[in-house]
Amino acid sequence: MITVELRNVSRWYGNVVAVNDITMTIGPGVTGLLGPNGAGKSTLLHLIAGFLEPSRGELAIGDAAAWRNPEIYRTVGLVPERDSVYEFLTGEEFVRATAKLHKLADPQAAARRAIAIVDMAEAQDRKISTYSKGMRQRIKVAAALVHDPQVLLLDEPFNGMDPRQRLHMMDLLAKLGAEGRTILLSSHILEEVEQLAGTIQVIVAGRLAASGDFRAIRRLMTSRPHVFLVRTSDDRLLGSALIGSPAVTGVELTRGGLQVRASDYGTFSRELAAIARDRGIRLRELLPEDESLESVFAYLVEP
Amino acid sequence: MGGALNGVVARITLRAVFGRKRALIFAIPPLILILVTLALKAAHPPGAPWPGRVLGDFGFSVILPLTALIIGTSVLGAEIDDGSVIHLLATPVRRSTVIVTKFAVGTALTAAFVALPELISGMIADGGAGHLAVGLFVGALAGSVIYNAVFVMLSVLTTRAIAFGLLYVLIWEAVLGNFVSGARLLSIEQYSLGVANSIANDAALNARLTLSTAVIMGVIVTAAALVLATRRLAGFSLKGDVV
Numbered sequence: 001m002i003t004v005e006l007r008n009v010s011r012w013y014g015n016v017v018a019v020n021d022i023t024m025t026i027g028p029g030v031t032g033l034l035g036p037n038g039a040g041k042s043t044l045l046h047l048i049a050g051f052l053e054p055s056r057g058e059l060a061i062g063d064a065a066a067w068r069n070p071e072i073y074r075t076v077g078l079v080p081e082r083d084s085v086y087e088f089l090t091g092e093e094f095v096r097a098t099a100k101l102h103k104l105a106d107p108q109a110a111a112r113r114a115i116a117i118v119d120m121a122e123a124q125d126r127k128i129s130t131y132s133k134g135m136r137q138r139i140k141v142a143a144a145l146v147h148d149p150q151v152l153l154l155d156e157p158f159n160g161m162d163p164r165q166r167l168h169m170m171d172l173l174a175k176l177g178a179e180g181r182t183i184l185l186s187s188h189i190l191e192e193v194e195q196l197a198g199t200i201q202v203i204v205a206g207r208l209a210a211s212g213d214f215r216a217i218r219r220l221m222t223s224r225p226h227v228f229l230v231r232t233s234d235d236r237l238l239g240s241a242l243i244g245s246p247a248v249t250g251v252e253l254t255r256g257g258l259q260v261r262a263s264d265y266g267t268f269s270r271e272l273a274a275i276a277r278d279r280g281i282r283l284r285e286l287l288p289e290d291e292s293l294e295s296v297f298a299y300l301v302e303p
Numbered sequence: 304m305g306g307a308l309n310g311v312v313a314r315i316t317l318r319a320v321f322g323r324k325r326a327l328i329f330a331i332p333p334l335i336l337i338l339v340t341l342a343l344k345a346a347h348p349p350g351a352p353w354p355g356r357v358l359g360d361f362g363f364s365v366i367l368p369l370t371a372l373i374i375g376t377s378v379l380g381a382e383i384d385d386g387s388v389i390h391l392l393a394t395p396v397r398r399s400t401v402i403v404t405k406f407a408v409g410t411a412l413t414a415a416f417v418a419l420p421e422l423i424s425g426m427i428a429d430g431g432a433g434h435l436a437v438g439l440f441v442g443a444l445a446g447s448v449i450y451n452a453v454f455v456m457l458s459v460l461t462t463r464a465i466a467f468g469l470l471y472v473l474i475w476e477a478v479l480g481n482f483v484s485g486a487r488l489l490s491i492e493q494y495s496l497g498v499a500n501s502i503a504n505d506a507a508l509n510a511r512l513t514l515s516t517a518v519i520m521g522v523i524v525t526a527a528a529l530v531l532a533t534r535r536l537a538g539f540s541l542k543g544d545v546v
Contacts, residue, residue: 042541051389051541068537070395077393080541084387086315088322094390100311101394143390 001028001180002062002150009057018043020206026184030177032197033186040206041186045155049078077144081155087129091139095146102147114142133160154185158192170196225249226265227289231257233282241275312404316378329373332366333420340424354428355507358439362421363495367446368472371413375454376464378405398536409451418443435503442499449491449521452528459535487511494521
């Protein structure tokens with residue numbers, strides 16, 4: 001059982017701060033690293049994997065630093081996001097070569113075992129250049145598992161996988177996590193992570209925005225007020241009627257239409273049509289203003 | 304912890320080098336050398352000074368460095384560029400082992416594709432394994448070693464290894480080396496020629512360094528390049544999605 005510890009870890013490139021003062025502890029089981037694209041998830045994973053030096057702060061896997069320490073890879077397996085693998089090797093050759101580099105006692109057996117775990121035995125003797133993206137992901141996972149690591153780091157592992165492959169991978173990761181391994185996987189899709197991860201760490205713009213189990217995260221995300229833009233035949237009249245509803249926390253007349261803040265999305269959407277009809281107002285357009293994932297995450301960053 | 308050379312790394316490197324179409328390109332210069340030698344042999348009487356000039360000057364200022372450049376930058380450079388090197392580095396294999404193994408593969412390939420053809424061309428020119436042929440062979444071997452160390456190092460330092468390598472060969476060695484005496488001390492071509500000349504003793508080679516200078520500088524440059532390459536590889540970094 002190994003714990004990954006980050007204390008005030010930052011990483012910057014000139015003026016760009018990719019990871020900003022992050023402190024977190026990642027224990028055994030599956031932890032999800034969630035955030036929009038460009039939030040710093042990959043940067044954080046590379047820092048933990050020893051492939052990026054922290055500009056500031058401390059980072060340890062167990063009690064060893066990851067940076068400039070190749071010995072760490074005896075207990076750590078990394079599945080990088082980038083597609084590149086040795087295309088000219090077959091899947092089996094690639095995993096077996098990795099096993100040999102790890103100096104395993106029986107590299108061939110270890111390779112077969114790892115390949116069976118990711119369900120790639122059928123394609124193992126084909127060159128990787130012939131693999132689909134999902135197959136490449138799986139063979140990368142096999143190579144990361146071949147030495148039976150206690151810590152597994154996966155960067156967007158479900159990219160390019162069809163639903164069946166994704167389910168299979170989720171089952172595998174759940175099993176590995178239940179065995180007490182420390183697994184960290186990154187994603188920008190909550191649904192991918194929520195069934196799997198006991199703990200979710202949300203990263204937005206390089207900062208740790210929220211931390212907790214998936215129910216707590218989802219509650220945070222859905223309890224925020226929703227903002228809509230409504231265009232009608234009489235915005236002012238509708239606004240004055242809507243503010244009387246407990247589901248509405250605010251209305252504002254803007255050039256684009258009536259901006260409505262609703263704390264209870266369900267009630268609001270049921271009431272809107274009725275309120276408009278009762279006053280003879282014609283609804284022309286109803287647009288959610290902040291349904292993007294970025295705005296959801298951004299909300300979490302605001303104090 | 305394993306020795307300085309790693310069989311798995313060597314095998315993957317060889318397959319990577321020969322797997323790319325680029326591999327065929329480095330067979331061309333030595334082929335040209337042999338063909339040119341055959342043509343000149345047929346056109347000139349024996350005892351003419353052309354072998355030293357062509358095999359030495361042309362061979363050591365063009366064929367050797369350019370072939371070594373193509374080979375030396377492809378044993379590690381391509382993997383770093385496309386990111387597949389991460390699968391090698393995410394294992395406990397020592398970074399020094401990776402560098403030394405790839406350097407060894409590059410050197411062996413350059414020796415096969417340049418030093419051997421130089422020997423063959425020398426033997427064709429002289430009608431036998433005379434001083435010139437052996438001198439060219441040993442000099443090209445020395446050049447293979449030193450050039451590969453430097454080009455492997457360049458591959459780790461920059462994604463533009465080929466560009467910088469060309470700048471070095473074409474400007475530093477070919478131009479400055481001929482006009483600025485100090486530049487010769489940092490010219491791998493001159494180290495190679497110094498070694499070759501100590502055996503061949505041929506004025507047409509235009510070697511400007513003594514054997515001891517050539518060997519000392521060659522060893523220093525090789526060692527420094529390999530040490531620097533190892534240090535940089537130990538700090539190999541992956542960029543994140545922000546940058």
